Amino acid sequence: MATATGLESLVDQYISVITNDGRNIVGYLKGFDQATNIILDESHERVFSTKEGVQQHVLGLFIIRGDNIGVIGELDEELDASLDLSELRAHPLKPVVH
Amino acid sequence: MLFFSYFKDLVGQEVTVELKNDLAIRGTLHSVDQYLNIKLENTKVVDQDKYPHMLSVRNCFIRGSVVRYVQLPKDGVDVDLLHDAARREARGG
Numbered sequence: 646m647a648t649a650t651g652l653e654s655l656v657d658q659y660i661s662v663i664t665n666d667g668r669n670i671v672g673y674l675k676g677f678d679q680a681t682n683i684i685l686d687e688s689h690e691r692v693f694s695t696k697e698g699v700q701q702h703v704l705g706l707f708i709i710r711g712d713n714i715g716v717i718g719e720l721d722e723e724l725d726a727s728l729d730l731s732e733l734r735a736h737p738l739k740p741v742v743h
Numbered sequence: 744m745l746f747f748s749y750f751k752d753l754v755g756q757e758v759t760v761e762l763k764n765d766l767a768i769r770g771t772l773h774s775v776d777q778y779l780n781i782k783l784e785n786t787k788v789v790d791q792d793k794y795p796h797m798l799s800v801r802n803c804f805i806r807g808s809v810v811r812y813v814q815l816p817k818d819g820v821d822v823d824l825l826h827d828a829a830r831r832e833a834r835g836g
Contacts, residue, residue: 651776652804661800665809667764669796681780681806693796715762715809718786718800725799735795741763741809 652677655719660685662709663716667738669693670704671720681711691730693738698731715741745832749825750775750813759789759814760805766794768803779807 655674662670662685672688685707692700750772759769760781767790770783784802788794797803 655804661797663764663766663796665764691796711806714806715764716766716768716797716803716805718797718803721799721801724801728799733795735793738766738794738796739764743763743808 652681652683652717655717659720659722659725661716661718661720662714663718663738664709665713665715665741667740669738670707670709672704672707674717678711681714681717683709683711683714683717685709693733693735695734695736697734699733701730745828746779747775747777749828750779750781753815753819756816756819758783758816758819760810761812761814762805762809763811764809768797768805770803773802776807779810781805781807781810781813 652674658674660674664670669691670685670688671691672685674683675686676684688704688707690702690704692702754772754774756772757769758772759767760783761767766788768783768786768788770786773782773784775781782804786801786803788797
């Protein structure tokens with residue numbers, strides 16, 4: 646249905662969250678609510694830099710407040726596994742400016 | 744309400760969503776909700792070299808509050824219809 650944009654289809658999936666401060670956090674979506682607050686399990690942050698490859702900081706079980714969320718992407722685990730993160734160089738994402 | 748209805752009619756079209764952090768994502772409009780949150784399928788980030796952050800993402804949910812623009816196909820809009828609807832909405836009807 647065109648009107649049912651829930652996150653239900655993403656529960657228990659491996660997702661990538663882009664937050665308003667420009668961070669990229671990856672983990673398993675465990676829960677969400679109408680305000681888009683989410684619960685992320687086995688999460689880690691992927692830090693991009695132009696000087697070295699992607700660094701991963703393990704975070705564990707997190708709640709991210711909906712205010713702070715920009716994009717929630719469904720990660721294709723196969724595609725993601727084929728990425729060589731140590732070779733990726735990029736500027737960190739810009740923060741959201743309202 | 745107007746834009747919610749408008750986007751519902753656009754489901755299935757290819758759009759490019761530009762976010763407030765300058766990231767632009769192209770994809771097929773899958774669904775929209777009352778907050779104008781957008782779900783896109785078959786996504787590809789515009790300028791993937793600059794933004795490799797979503798290389799392995801194929802479907803995504805974009806929170807309405809971070810959208811700056813939604814770029815539409817030129818003939819995806821019936822401008823006159825939209826104009827009329829907007830006029831009615833502005834009148835409070």
